[in-house]
Amino acid sequence: MDPLRSLPLDRLQSMLAEAIEARHKLVTGPTSASGEGRSIQYQQRVVDADAYIEKLNQAITATQEPGRPARGPIYLQSGGCR
Numbered sequence: 828m829d830p831l832r833s834l835p836l837d838r839l840q841s842m843l844a845e846a847i848e849a850r851h852k853l854v855t856g857p858t859s860a861s862g863e864g865r866s867i868q869y870q871q872r873v874v875d876a877d878a879y880i881e882k883l884n885q886a887i888t889a890t891q892e893p894g895r896p897a898r899g900p901i902y903l904q905s906g907g908c909r
Contacts, residue, residue: 831886
């Protein structure tokens, strides 16, 4: 069983909001760093963040009370904000 499904709904919703904010920072954050004559460039990996957000959405849907309409999933697209 997924350990996320044992958490209360309000905690899952809080975690989802935090994960979406962290994903946004990942997408919009810097992709290079330099100092002391050295520099490095790297790629942002949003795939892992997207998978975690999807798991949270599934856990939220699974913990919805019977008879209560479930909130739809949040779909994210790679490529940043538009």
